[in-house]
Amino acid sequence: MGKELWELSLEELWERFPIFLVPHNDKWKLYYDEMEAFLKSILSEHPVERISHIGSTAVPGIWAKNIVDILIEVSKNSDLEKTAKVIEKNGLIRMSAGAKRISFNRGYTKDGFADRVFHVHLRYAGDHDELYFRDYLNEHIHTASEYETLKLRLWKQYEHNRDAYTEAKTAFIRKWTAEARKMYAGRYE
Numbered sequence: 001m002g003k004e005l006w007e008l009s010l011e012e013l014w015e016r017f018p019i020f021l022v023p024h025n026d027k028w029k030l031y032y033d034e035m036e037a038f039l040k041s042i043l044s045e046h047p048v049e050r051i052s053h054i055g056s057t058a059v060p061g062i063w064a065k066n067i068v069d070i071l072i073e074v075s076k077n078s079d080l081e082k083t084a085k086v087i088e089k090n091g092l093i094r095m096s097a098g099a100k101r102i103s104f105n106r107g108y109t110k111d112g113f114a115d116r117v118f119h120v121h122l123r124y125a126g127d128h129d130e131l132y133f134r135d136y137l138n139e140h141i142h143t144a145s146e147y148e149t150l151k152l153r154l155w156k157q158y159e160h161n162r163d164a165y166t167e168a169k170t171a172f173i174r175k176w177t178a179e180a181r182k183m184y185a186g187r188y189e
Contacts, residue, residue: 002110005093014160016112021063021155028057031068031116035106039072039120042090046083047075050188054121054130059137062148067107067117073125084122092120100124129177131188136180143176 008016032053039051055069056062074083084102088094092104100123107117121130137144150172158165 005108005110011160014162017108018159019155019162019165020065020159021151022066023063024059024061025057025066026060028064028068029053031118032057032070035068035070035118035120038090039070039087042086043072043083046086047078048083049073049075049125050128052128052131052134054134055119056147056151058134059144059147061141062137062144063152066113067119069130070118070120071128071130072120072122073128074122076124076126078124080122080124087120087122092118095119100127126189128188129181132180132184133173133177135184135187136176140176147172147176 003012005013036051036053040048050071050073052071052073053068054071055067056064057066057068072083074080080100080102084094084097084104087104092106093108095103095105097103102122104120104122105118106120107114137147147169150169154165154168158168
C-alpha cells in the first residue's frame with residue numbers, strides 16, 4: 001500500500017503524475033460538458049457568472065495533457081471560500097489557494113491518473129486571460145501549431161517538473177494573450 005497523495009513530496013507527486021501529451025481527443029468536449037453540468041448543479045445557489053472550458057483540450061487539433069481545464073468565474077462581491085467549500089464537499093480536491101484564486105482537481109489517485117482528469121480554477125469574474133488565449137488559438141491555426149510544437153519540445157525536458165514546464169511556456173502565452181486582448185477587446189466583459 002503506497003502513501004496517500006497528501007503524504008507525497010512535490011518531487012514524488014511530479015514523479016507519479018508526469019507531464020504527458022496526447023493527440024487531441026474529441027471526448028474532451030464531452031467530459032467538459034458533463035463536468036460543467038455537475039458544477040452548475042452543485043453551485044446552483046452560488047453567484048457563478050460563467051463556467052468555461054480552457055486550456056489545450058479546448059483547442060481542437062493540438063496535442064494536450066489529458067486533463068480538462070475548467071474556469072469558474074463568480075461575482076466579484078461573492079465569498080470565494082464559501083464557493084470553494086461546496087466544490088470540495090462534492091469530491092474535488094483543493095490543489096492551491098490564494099486570496100483571489102483557488103484550484104481543484106479530480107482524477108488524481110494513489111495509483112496515478114484516473115481515466116478522466118480535471119483541473120478546476122475558481123476565480124472572480126474578469127480574471128479570465130485563458131479565454132482570450134483559447135479563442136486566439138482556435139481562430140489562428142498557425143499560432144496553435146506553434147504552441148503545440150513548443151509543448152512537444154518541452155514535454156520530455158520537464159516531464160517531472162510541472163512548474164518549469166509551465167514557466168517555459170509563459171512568454172508565448174503572454175504574448176498571444178496580449179494580442180488576443182487587443183483583437184477581442186471587451187469580448188468577455
